[in-house]
Amino acid sequence: MKVFIDQDKCVGAGQCVLAADEVFDQRDEDGAAFLLAEQPDDRHRAAIEDAARVCPAAAIRVEE
Structure with missing residues (x-):
């Protein structure tokens, strides 16, 4: 499994961090994941699949 975050789409909502804090974090300066x-x-x-599902910007993609 490989995980991608589209930085241009990310709005810094932090839902991914709440769902999978061992995989995602947020930058201090702008909140981007x-x-x-x-x-x-x-x-x-x-x-991770839950994080991708709840991302309000659909910025997370998971590939096998």
């Missing part, structure tokens, strides 16, 4: 790991462990799959 970033990945702590592009290829996170499969044990985080459900949380």
Whole structure:
């Protein structure tokens, strides 16, 4: 599994961090989300898929 965040779409809502804080974090200067790991462990799959689903900007994409 590989995770991508479209930085141009991200609005800094932080829903991804709430859903999967071991995978996502936010920059202090603008609140934009970033990945702590592009290829996170499969044990985080459900949380990552939830983060992608709740992202208000649809900025998160998950690929196999």
